[in-house]
Amino acid sequence: MSFPVIKGTGYILVHTPDIMHHHGTTQSQERAAHPDSDYLKALTDHTRTYEEVVAYAPNQTYIGSLHPEKLRDIPMPWYANPVEKAERVGALGEIMPQDEFYGLMKMSDVFDLVKLEDEFLATVKTKLEAHPLFKDDVDKLGTGDTEEEIHRFVKDHHADPIFHEGHLVGCVKRAHDVDVSLTAHIIFENLVSKASGMLAMKHLVDKSGIDVSTIDYVIECSEEACGDMNQRGGGNFAKAIAEAAGAINATGSDLRGFCAAPTHALIEAAALVKAGVYENVVVVAGGATAKLGMNGKDHVKKDMPLLEDVLGGFAVLVSGNDGVNPIIRTDLVGRHTVATGSSPQAVITSLITAPLDKGGLKITDVDKYSVEMQNPDVTKPAGAGDVPEANYKMIAALGVKRGEMERAELPAFVTKHGMPGWAPTQGHIPSGIPYVGYAQQDLTTGSQNRAMIVGKGSLFLGRMTNLFDGVSVMLERNSGEVETPGAGVSKKEIKEMIVEAMKDVAAEMMKE
Amino acid sequence: MLILLGAAEAESAGLAAETVTNGDPTFAGPLAGVQLGLKVYHAVEPEFKDNVDADVYDEQIGMMEMVLEVDSIIEEMSSIREQFCKY
Numbered sequence: 281m282s283f284p285v286i287k288g289t290g291y292i293l294v295h296t297p298d299i300m301h302h303h304g305t306t307q308s309q310e311r312a313a314h315p316d317s318d319y320l321k322a323l324t325d326h327t328r329t330y331e332e333v334v335a336y337a338p339n340q341t342y343i344g345s346l347h348p349e350k351l352r353d354i355p356m357p358w359y360a361n362p363v364e365k366a367e368r369v370g371a372l373g374e375i376m377p378q379d380e381f382y383g384l385m386k387m388s389d390v391f392d393l394v395k396l397e398d399e400f401l402a403t404v405k406t407k408l409e410a411h412p413l414f415k416d417d418v419d420k421l422g423t424g425d426t427e428e429e430i431h432r433f434v435k436d437h438h439a440d441p442i443f444h445e446g447h448l449v450g451c452v453k454r455a456h457d458v459d460v461s462l463t464a465h466i467i468f469e470n471l472v473s474k475a476s477g478m479l480a481m482k483h484l485v486d487k488s489g490i491d492v493s494t495i496d497y498v499i500e501c502s503e504e505a506c507g508d509m510n511q512r513g514g515g516n517f518a519k520a521i522a523e524a525a526g527a528i529n530a531t532g533s534d535l536r537g538f539c540a541a542p543t544h545a546l547i548e549a550a551a552l553v554k555a556g557v558y559e560n561v562v563v564v565a566g567g568a569t570a571k572l573g574m575n576g577k578d579h580v581k582k583d584m585p586l587l588e589d590v591l592g593g594f595a596v597l598v599s600g601n602d603g604v605n606p607i608i609r610t611d612l613v614g615r616h617t618v619a620t621g622s623s624p625q626a627v628i629t630s631l632i633t634a635p636l637d638k639g640g641l642k643i644t645d646v647d648k649y650s651v652e653m654q655n656p657d658v659t660k661p662a663g664a665g666d667v668p669e670a671n672y673k674m675i676a677a678l679g680v681k682r683g684e685m686e687r688a689e690l691p692a693f694v695t696k697h698g699m700p701g702w703a704p705t706q707g708h709i710p711s712g713i714p715y716v717g718y719a720q721q722d723l724t725t726g727s728q729n730r731a732m733i734v735g736k737g738s739l740f741l742g743r744m745t746n747l748f749d750g751v752s753v754m755l756e757r758n759s760g761e762v763e764t765p766g767a768g769v770s771k772k773e774i775k776e777m778i779v780e781a782m783k784d785v786a787a788e789m790m791k792e
Numbered sequence: 793m794l795i796l797l798g799a800a801e802a803e804s805a806g807l808a809a810e811t812v813t814n815g816d817p818t819f820a821g822p823l824a825g826v827q828l829g830l831k832v833y834h835a836v837e838p839e840f841k842d843n844v845d846a847d848v849y850d851e852q853i854g855m856m857e858m859v860l861e862v863d864s865i866i867e868e869m870s871s872i873r874e875q876f877c878k879y
Contacts, residue, residue, distance in 0.1 A: 624859075626852075628855065665800070673859040681855055
């Protein structure tokens with residue numbers, strides 16, 4: 281059987297301190313309820329500089345400059361142990377500063393809703409002219425507006441302010457006067473998602489070397505909804521991002537599933553390629569404005585920096601088997617079904633061991649499990665523990681229960697088959713997908729043979745069901761054998777199948 | 793009546809246990825200052841484990857029993873019961 285492959289990836293972060301201060305829900309709710317609170321006063325003192333964000337080890341891991349195994353060697357807390365000579369650009373993407381990102385938001389806006397102040401826009405333009413991926417797009421920045429006009433839009437016309445270094449430098453206007461689905465707040469969040477998704481896709485195209493015009497389909501899997509009051513989640517970020525990234529021969533659609541969406545999207549992309557519907561499918565997602573500074577109160581209380589100061593984005597290219605890149609085993613997929621139940625044991629069984637059993641594999645046959653890769657530097661001080669580690673312990677415990685390993689081997693399993701978490705707590709961003717970029721290396725030039733990508737999602741947050749969700753899929757080193765398309769099944773294989781079927785029938789009859 | 797908890801670590805189990813015995817220690821919910829003094833156990837405690845079907849227990853909780861720090865959970869739960877349980 282010929283399986284689709286992971287042909288390329290792109291991983292980006294955007295440092296967004298002012299968006300965190302003003303648009304992250306923890307901060308905006310606090311501002312609405314207690315405008316003079318000590319927490320709001322403490323924000324600036326706990327905010328990192330761009331240089332600190334670039335030198336932050338988990339961020340270097342996210343963009344492909346520090347392998348997860350090496351991240352483990354850096355003592356925690358990671359914010360106190362910066363990476364020396366850290367750079368903005370890594371093998372998988374980059375960490376973009378806020379001002380340039382505002383430029384990207386303006387480029388992504390085709391309805392003239394993003395307004396940037398003249399002087400600020402000029403600075404951004406100069407910077408983007410020097411950016412290898414955007415130097416040809418600077419015309420899309422259009423023209424700027426005066427400071428007075430921007431103040432007027434914010435004060436009198438319900439625009440959402442854009443701040444940089446604490447100063448008002450622009451705004452996002454509402455897209456309709458009465459439509460609650462097109463408020464400035466929603467347009468702001470959606471443009472952030474679109475622009476960061478575009479940045480990730482641009483990096484994917486750049487790093488993979490694919491001709492962007494050969495991309496057939498885009499599946500977008502963030503957690504935002506775009507539409508108007510008559511179709512609040514009508515869509516479609518996917519095609520908007522495809523357009524912005526120059527994928528002129530692509531269409532696409534949005535897939536939602538809370539944090540599980542990226543893994544759902546990866547499986548569906550693989551299915552579309554395997555079925556021969558499309559040759560090149562991109563899975564993409566931008567970042568979540570609302571989650572910036574989500575655990576900020578705990579971080580300030582513990583007198584540490586606000587670590588949730590970056591947006592995350594990623595893009596993965598799924599293509600037909602090239603005999604080189606890791607294959608996506610569409611036959612080894614795990615699903616948390618409606619009837620699975622919510623006990624951790626039932627969840628891990630459905631997502632981890634069910635697909636392993638299909639392939640006749642043991643828990644220890646998978647070299648690396650990519651689970652919810654949340655950065656423990658962020659989650660532990662907020663009382664949420666070390667999320668990936670807890671997942672690895674559960675997988676190991678199930679291995680012990682299945683008699684595939686000894687209980688004493690549990691801690692060693694966590695190290696050998698697990699990884700430290702490095703992804704920002706952006707919901708869909710940490711979920712399974714952060715390792716796909718490294719997996720492409722580890723399963724080709726590296727020494728590993730199998731990785732399992734596991735995505736989980738808290739559906740109950742949407743109040744439509746009490747259920748939780750999850751899916752998983754296996755990535756495997758390519759054997760190098762590629763089936764010729766259209767060759768079909770050989771006579772020998774048909775004969776073998778008939779013999780097998782006859783044997784099964786005989787066995788059944790014997791039982792009766 | 794008894795309350796059965798499934799919290800993932802001792803501290804959060806203790807908080808929940810205290811809420812249904814001595815009242816909500818965070819004073820955030822409807823049980824703030826309400827001392828119900830109810831019997832409260834964690835699913836990994838022997839008082840519960842020994843009273844249920846061993847196969848069902850193993851199927852539903854066996855894995856987590858291996859992952860959780862059972863001793864510290866038992867210690868925390870026992871301490872709360874000794875201090876505040878009325879039944």
